[in-house]
Amino acid sequence: GAGVSQTPSNKVTEKGKYVELRCDPISGHTALYWYRQSLGQGPEFLIYFQGTGAADDSGLPNDRFFAVRPEGSVSTLKIQRTERGDSAVYLCASSLGVAAQVDTQYFGPGTRLTVL
């Protein structure tokens, strides 16, 4: 079956511009996560959705970052006034969202964002 997909695979933008990154989770997965992976580092948690609501956004670095999931499926990560330090690979993961067990998270291939 189809896995998690992310678009675009690469995005190059200029400092100060606005970008949107899209994640399409596995069908039927209610939980969706965004992570950011900087060069030479492991992924770091940004935000978690259960259904349509952001259940935990404690990983968002500042108020330039925002994410939505209006219909409980596709999610969009939005970054305003991009800075060079935002350059990274942005990863999306989804899971079944069953609270009584440890969900396995399935990751997409990521979007590589480069801010010039």
Added chain:
Amino acid sequence: AQSVTQLDSHVSVSEGTPVLLRCNYSSSYSPSLFWYVQHPNKGLQLLLKYTSAATLVKGINGFEAEFKKSETSFHLTKPSAHMSDAAEYFCVVSDRGSGYSTLTFGKGTMLLVSP
């Protein structure tokens, strides 16, 4: 709070020799532990997971890991390396105390396999 320390940034082995990737964790609750692999330009793939059942966990492609609570370790092993095992490996902890599984990743270990 939870954290993961991967003790080696790079490990080099010859094809056919054993692999050992080391990981220590810290967690306030009974942790769940994972190993993920990331091949170049590919997404993260789950190798195996420990969720408080058997302490020796078998994963895909011949990998296994042993949970040792007394040592707070979860080292990844494979008896015989294959060229296709060359990739970056991440040890990951999930603190169930939060009620859902936010993952905390180590910095990764790059496995290099020479012929």
